[in-house]
Amino acid sequence: MERAEKISVNISAAAASNPVHEDAPLEPSDLELVERCQRGELEAFEALVGRHRQRVYQYAYSRVRNEQDATDLSQETFVKAWRAIRGFKKTAQFSTWLYRITTNLVIDQARRRERRPEVPFEEAVDPDADANVEIPPSSQPSPTDEAQRKELREQIDAALAELSPDHRAVLQLREFDGFDYAEIAKAVGCSLGTVMSRLHYARKHMQKLLKDVI
Numbered sequence: 001m002e003r004a005e006k007i008s009v010n011i012s013a014a015a016a017s018n019p020v021h022e023d024a025p026l027e028p029s030d031l032e033l034v035e036r037c038q039r040g041e042l043e044a045f046e047a048l049v050g051r052h053r054q055r056v057y058q059y060a061y062s063r064v065r066n067e068q069d070a071t072d073l074s075q076e077t078f079v080k081a082w083r084a085i086r087g088f089k090k091t092a093q094f095s096t097w098l099y100r101i102t103t104n105l106v107i108d109q110a111r112r113r114e115r116r117p118e119v120p121f122e123e124a125v126d127p128d129a130d131a132n133v134e135i136p137p138s139s140q141p142s143p144t145d146e147a148q149r150k151e152l153r154e155q156i157d158a159a160l161a162e163l164s165p166d167h168r169a170v171l172q173l174r175e176f177d178g179f180d181y182a183e184i185a186k187a188v189g190c191s192l193g194t195v196m197s198r199l200h201y202a203r204k205h206m207q208k209l210l211k212d213v214i
Helices: 004-013 030-038 042-064 067-087 094-112 146-161 165-176 181-188 192-209
Strands: none
Touching: 030 042, 030 067, 030 094, 042 067, 042 094, 042 165, 067 094, 094 165, 094 181, 146 192, 165 181, 165 192, 181 192
């Protein structure tokens, strides 16, 4: 394996998007790229970084709500992932493994800063109860609608900011990344029941805050 300093530079370089051609071969799966990484192929890891960097950043930001911290945490996530890639168990999804690394880094950062996340009371829930929070469509707004769409986006972001880091994290993984409950539990390191409870609280709180908006 190459030194972390070199990996860090190459990760930054991997952020540039590559054009997609119609005749290009099918992209390898995460598992195939991981296997190549475990043989020491740095290019395969750069492909994984390009595939997952945005979601890792968004997940980190959902926990810390600070752009610079989220960027630093994302970078450190991939450095740690490269160092530990040979120990990756192929029974888990690579994305779940990445989120787990990010979660641990967020916890370590909070401890260093002597902060403790404020987690609201999590009431027992019926697992069948599933109140969905609808996110506005991501289509490009017209010039006349741009100001209104921006205001709506700001209201949603403000509502998300009202959630604790732990509640934002599970909502991010479920609503934006499409993780199932078991995958979320592995990513954030908690029980399945806690995931369901946090999702229930987050959704109900978002609905309450956005009832006059969406």
